[in-house]
Amino acid sequence: MPTFQTNEPYCCPCSRTIPRDRLRWLWTVLLFIAPGLVHSAELSPEADKVLHQVRGALVQVQVNDTSTGAKACTGTGFRVLPAGSVVTNYHVVSPFVEFPKLHRICCIAPDKTEIPATLIDIDVVHDLALLKVANPPPDTISLLDRPAEKGARIFALGFPFELGLTVVEGLYNDVVKESLHGRIHFAGSLNSGMSGGPAVNVSGQVMGVNVWSRGNQASLLVPVDFVKTLIDRKQRPSVGEPADFQKKACQQLLEHQGRYIGEILSRPLPTVELGGYRVPGKLAPYLKCWGSSSHERGNLFQTSHYSCHMENEEFLFLSNDQITGFLKFSHFLITSRQLDRIRLYKRCQAAFKSGYPSIQAGRDDVTSFDCQTRFVTSKGLTFKVVLCLRAYKQHLGLYDAVFRAASLNENDTALVTTLVMAGVSYSNAVDLAQRYLESIQWKK
């Protein structure tokens, strides 16, 4: 599974953000999907019409590094009413929000001149940002105000790889079912640099904002409703105070985790049966659950592995170094009638001490992890339990938490279970971990 950064073709095509060993993979993908690009030279009549209708409202958004003057991140924006605001993705302007003194935002005019832009508001959760441009593009685009039909033709626009204005034709595939952020599935190719650009219908009305590509023409758009909410918002951060955006981001992250974890906690946790244990199952519809078992011949033990996680596109992008806002958990079960207890738990220890899913963050973003380890008894079962916590440095009240428990019981089945919560409040972290542990039962 590629990481968020490499699987994220829209943002910051800066080589420093992509590990060298993954570059080859990226190029393969790029070559593979290159024929999917429809450039203005061979446009269908509809695409040609749409392009002419909206090109006056499009602009290339760029975040420049102040010390070198070179670009740190590029994307696309479009002008909407009222007051000439330009909409783009939050991740396009994220370097500015993270280090306001080191960056400035500008838009590139068709004649390649840089027009200064000011950040007005952000929506970290839906990956949107609103800019005020000193000399805005001449036209505006209207936002679609009624739901579209599945299968409708739509056109995504943007400035991929600095190839110039590009239109990509694709199909509208409705809002993704069982998703946390309710994004639109666009069957068409989005590429790096198109982030923040509009996807419009044949009448040139915005249906969504380009945000994510999984490759193979499976792309995602932020529904236009969230753009409307952002534009209509009454309270905005003070423009002169860049720190206000960090606070705003923090507040939005806290509200977001409060909402989705609160929803999980509001119901009894669903459980599944796993080798004599009842363990937490699919906690929320947007979690994707997978399973696997060992088949090696002659093995003196059998393992089962059950894991649930959010898709990468549901993670929240804070900066090139930090992603947050996700939940995953896994159960590792080892069963053996032939193994003695020492070997059984030795094998179990290997699972207990390693294989922690990493939560991407740098030393400026988070503290080091601190852990608490104890034996815990719950419903007649004994566990060795560890809870590790680290605090966000820029976002007061948010934590990354890793919770792991290994069963220590007089039977020939041992369970190691792990719950990872990125960007949650302390109370939600312990509440969910507690409910998680309490829902584990031995059924035999």
Added chain:
Amino acid sequence: MEEVIYLEVLDRFDRVKERVRLSSFPVEVGRAYSNHVILDDRYVSPCHLRIVRGSDGQIVAEDLSSRNGLFLMPEGTRVRTTPLGLNTQLRIGRTLLRLRTRDCPVDEAEREGIGLDLQERFVNSGRVQAATLTAVIALIGTHQYLGVYNENQFWNVLLDGMPQMLMATLVYLSFWCFLGIIFVRRLRFRAHLTIFCTLFLLSHLSSWLEALLSFNCVSDLWLKGVDIVSILFVFSLGLFAHLWTSTQARPAHLWLLAILIAGGMSAKEGLEAIQSRWDFSQTLRFSDALLPPVCRVAPGVSVQDFFRDARTLKDRVDQDRASASR
């Protein structure tokens, strides 16, 4: 009473090799059989030195036109003749000579030191040697057996790494035996093997202890402490025992050397541990050992208590955040 004078022949480590009573003068010293004192030193001439007694009773050494000459030590000045006193030391070739009389004081006997005798008996006893070796072989066998997780790979896993382990042990032992040949002219292979086996058992014992502590949720800081103390103990003991067996140095000096080296190693470990604690890290540091439930000594707490106690964990993390932002 008649004056008794000894000529002492020393090697270059100041150890007395030979003691010759001088009953009449002159005394001739050299490599030839015609001499009174015959020296097996290839840098000494056949007729190298004559010691005479003057009419005033003064003893004088004279160089007999030797090839390499006569030197007054410790200054190292070359002389033709020199009066000899009790404090005079001569060098011819690689040999040191000095005079001693009946009145020369000697030091009090050194104390034997507690346990040295026991150690000698321990490492030289055939029974102990056999027992430690058997224990080590049994331990390695068990350890390898505990790595077998597939019945088709039983022997592969059981014998995995054995040749390397054997080679490493032989290299280790030959180092100490080599040292023994240099300093005491004896191999003492079995003594070194017994010391090695004892150390092996002790270090395994300490790793079991650590595993037991780690399983019982002792914090990793304490575990590091136990680790450092056990390195200090096992390493200094082993170093001392090996050095004691293969050299003739004084036990106090050997202990000092062993403790200094072991102390240096554990200090390095400790510093690394402190540094890694201060550095930013993505890793989760906790006591992660798992053993069968029967090894559990620490009491279990209820789920509510565990999460109530987590409040102190949060406070620590918050403090960390606050100190970082300062």
